[in-house]
Amino acid sequence: MTHYLVITGGVGGAKLALGLSTILPASDVTFAVNTGDDFSHLGFHISPDIDTLTYTLAGLNDIDRGWGRREESWNFLSTLRTLDEETWFQLGDRDLAIHVYRTSLLAQGKTLSEVTNVIAKKLGINHFLTPMTDSSLGTVVVTSDGKLPFQDYFVKYQAKPVVEAVEFFGSELARLSPGVSKALASPDLRGVIICPSNPYLSIDPILSIPGFRCSLSEITVPVIAVSPIIGGKAIKGPTAKIMNEMNLKAGCSSLSVAHHYRDILDGFIIDTLDAGQSDDIAALGIEVSVGETLMTSLQIKQDLAQHCLALIEQIQS
Amino acid sequence: MTHYLVITGGVGGAKLALGLSTILPASDVTFAVNTGDDFSHLGFHISPDIDTLTYTLAGLNDIDRGWGRREESWNFLSTLRTLDEETWFQLGDRDLAIHVYRTSLLAQGKTLSEVTNVIAKKLGINHFLTPMTDSSLGTVVVTSDGKLPFQDYFVKYQAKPVVEAVEFFGSELARLSPGVSKALASPDLRGVIICPSNPYLSIDPILSIPGFRCSLSEITVPVIAVSPIIGGKAIKGPTAKIMNEMNLKAGCSSLSVAHHYRDILDGFIIDTLDAGQSDDIAALGIEVSVGETLMTSLQIKQDLAQHCLALIEQIQS
Numbered sequence: 001m002t003h004y005l006v007i008t009g010g011v012g013g014a015k016l017a018l019g020l021s022t023i024l025p026a027s028d029v030t031f032a033v034n035t036g037d038d039f040s041h042l043g044f045h046i047s048p049d050i051d052t053l054t055y056t057l058a059g060l061n062d063i064d065r066g067w068g069r070r071e072e073s074w075n076f077l078s079t080l081r082t083l084d085e086e087t088w089f090q091l092g093d094r095d096l097a098i099h100v101y102r103t104s105l106l107a108q109g110k111t112l113s114e115v116t117n118v119i120a121k122k123l124g125i126n127h128f129l130t131p132m133t134d135s136s137l138g139t140v141v142v143t144s145d146g147k148l149p150f151q152d153y154f155v156k157y158q159a160k161p162v163v164e165a166v167e168f169f170g171s172e173l174a175r176l177s178p179g180v181s182k183a184l185a186s187p188d189l190r191g192v193i194i195c196p197s198n199p200y201l202s203i204d205p206i207l208s209i210p211g212f213r214c215s216l217s218e219i220t221v222p223v224i225a226v227s228p229i230i231g232g233k234a235i236k237g238p239t240a241k242i243m244n245e246m247n248l249k250a251g252c253s254s255l256s257v258a259h260h261y262r263d264i265l266d267g268f269i270i271d272t273l274d275a276g277q278s279d280d281i282a283a284l285g286i287e288v289s290v291g292e293t294l295m296t297s298l299q300i301k302q303d304l305a306q307h308c309l310a311l312i313e314q315i316q317s
Numbered sequence: 318m319t320h321y322l323v324i325t326g327g328v329g330g331a332k333l334a335l336g337l338s339t340i341l342p343a344s345d346v347t348f349a350v351n352t353g354d355d356f357s358h359l360g361f362h363i364s365p366d367i368d369t370l371t372y373t374l375a376g377l378n379d380i381d382r383g384w385g386r387r388e389e390s391w392n393f394l395s396t397l398r399t400l401d402e403e404t405w406f407q408l409g410d411r412d413l414a415i416h417v418y419r420t421s422l423l424a425q426g427k428t429l430s431e432v433t434n435v436i437a438k439k440l441g442i443n444h445f446l447t448p449m450t451d452s453s454l455g456t457v458v459v460t461s462d463g464k465l466p467f468q469d470y471f472v473k474y475q476a477k478p479v480v481e482a483v484e485f486f487g488s489e490l491a492r493l494s495p496g497v498s499k500a501l502a503s504p505d506l507r508g509v510i511i512c513p514s515n516p517y518l519s520i521d522p523i524l525s526i527p528g529f530r531c532s533l534s535e536i537t538v539p540v541i542a543v544s545p546i547i548g549g550k551a552i553k554g555p556t557a558k559i560m561n562e563m564n565l566k567a568g569c570s571s572l573s574v575a576h577h578y579r580d581i582l583d584g585f586i587i588d589t590l591d592a593g594q595s596d597d598i599a600a601l602g603i604e605v606s607v608g609e610t611l612m613t614s615l616q617i618k619q620d621l622a623q624h625c626l627a628l629i630e631q632i633q634s
Contacts, residue, residue, distance in 0.1 A: 042417050042421055043360065043417070043420060043421055043424060071392075072392070073392045073410060075388075075390045075409075075411045076393065076410045076411065076413050076417075077414075078411075079410075079411040079414035080414045080418065082439065082440070083414065083415075083418050083436065084439060085414075085421075092392075093392035093393045093396075093410040093413075094392045094395075094396040096393050096410075097392075097394075097396035097397045097400065097402075098396070100359050100360070100393075100397070101397065101400050101402055103360060104359055104360055119400065122399065122400045122401060123399070
């Protein structure tokens with residue numbers, strides 16, 4: 001028995017997660033999902049990254065739009081607009097059912113872990129999805145315009161304000177979810193994979209949970225990551241913009257990401273476009289592996305997933 | 318200045334309300350709507366009769382289906398079904414936006430009166446719609462299968478259980494809404510019109526509010542009603558079935574309805590089909606007027622509305 005702990009945010013991470021889910025049996029992997037973006041809107045508990053993972057693994061995601069559900073309709077939202085209600089957060093009619101269901105189960109006293117598990121199962125997902133935590137932990141973006149809750153920054157203000165820092169409200173009191181703790185403690189654990197998600201907004205929230213970053217740095221199995229940066233750019237979202245605003249020594253690059261994770265990483269997969277950064281990354285004591293990381297097809301997702309497992313084996317041996 | 322207080326339930330009453338709204342200026346009428354059917358579902362506060370009145374007066378109702386909104390879609394509900402969640406109550410995607418908005422305003426501390434008013438205005442209704450009460454008052458149907466909250470009886474069990482009695486939970490503590498109280502106390506009040514709604518399930522709830530039935534029996538302006546029964550049948554809904562189950566002396570007939578309202582009614586409009594009951598109803602001290610009451614067109618709705626005003630004038634003179 002081998003087991004992998006996979007840490008992921010939304011869209012970019014979900015692509016690798018999908019690749020991993022197609023090559024690993026359901027019992028061999030725990031997908032730990034960022035919940036720092038979770039928020040309450042119109043009375044609903046919305047978990048954007050969990051939903052993205054759920055829809056992606058269930059094959060219900062809208063590939064063209066890049067978020068939300070396929071075959072979505074928007075009549076709820078358009079009616080809300082006639083009421084002059086806030087409609088900056090795009091709530092599709094089908095998507096809304098998930099939020100209503102989640103909110104109703106949470107109100108009955110179920111944990112987010114339990115709810116996530118129930119929804120995943122009902123949508124036909126056999127693999128194990130878990131929120132990083134059942135605690136309330138909110139990503140707050142410190143910008144030149146003041147502190148903004150993540151969704152305000154990301155959706156309402158379309159990631160335009162200049163980012164100075166990122167904080168995680170409630171992280172001191174947060175605890176890892178039972179699913180993450182169990183995977184970490186499992187004697188079968190073979191490696192930890194950090195998906196190509198935004199390091200600052202999607203991965204740091206889970207790393208901010210007391211003890212987790214330390215556990216990863218001390219753990220005996222390999223911890224690897226796939227760089228979300230290709231040729232100085234991010235595929236999607238504000239990662240590159242944020243990295244440029246943060247005055248990092250190595251700018252927006254895979255090297256900067258390696259620096260950011262250097263205390264926990266044993267291995268790092270970067271794109272062939274960034275092969276020139278290999279030596280600098282290796283100098284941080286990280287094993288570098290170069291390959292194709294732009295996941296434009298299911299085949300590439302599966303290949304990158306295989307690449308992750310191979311790198312773990314290589315480091316372990 | 319003249320003013321009319323119109324008491325109504327859902328579909329049948331909404332037809333006459335629409336007729337009245339097209340012949341009376343906005344300032345001349347108060348539509349007091351039954352809230353005994355209100356319930357909480359999936360965390361939403363749903364007010365079925367207020368919604369029916371609102372959609373009807375706003376021209377947004379689905380005429381063919383007879384309830385809900387036109388151009389409705391059902392993707393929220395079909396998704397909920399994939400989650401094995403309760404879907405016995407039909408929630409359209411557009412309709413849902415109203416429930417979410419109402420629930421969100423109520424959670425902010427607004428009263429149902431305020432919320433009803435806000436929604437009506439946003440949907441372009443100039444006439445004044447008010448819930449009968451801002452208090453919690455729930456219609457409970459006592460059946461041979463036990464006591465059932467109204468929506469369980471009506472939707473979940475499709476009005477199949479045999480009705481023995483109807484109770485109004487919370488009515489002892491309920492108070493009329495400010496809108497109804499104001500209309501009742503207005504020196505301009507010219508008459509009270511009880512719409513052709515179910516007397517037991519849609520009108521009795523408001524009559525159960527302490528003091529209201531007594532006010533109507535003592536008020537100096539005419540109180541009239543339009544019979545919901547035509548030729549021993551009801552147009553829609555379980556009215557006839559319930560009346561047959563209740564072992565009324567006059568069975569399911571306009572005469573039975575007149576008996577039910579006899580302490581408060583000055584005038585009663587019955588269908589030409591029921592003209593034969595005129596003498597028995599008149600014997601109760603009620604002025605009877607015969608006309609067309611099957612509201613199959615806007616013209617007939619308007620004619621019946623005119624008929625109501627004429628009967629009030631006739632009684633007053």
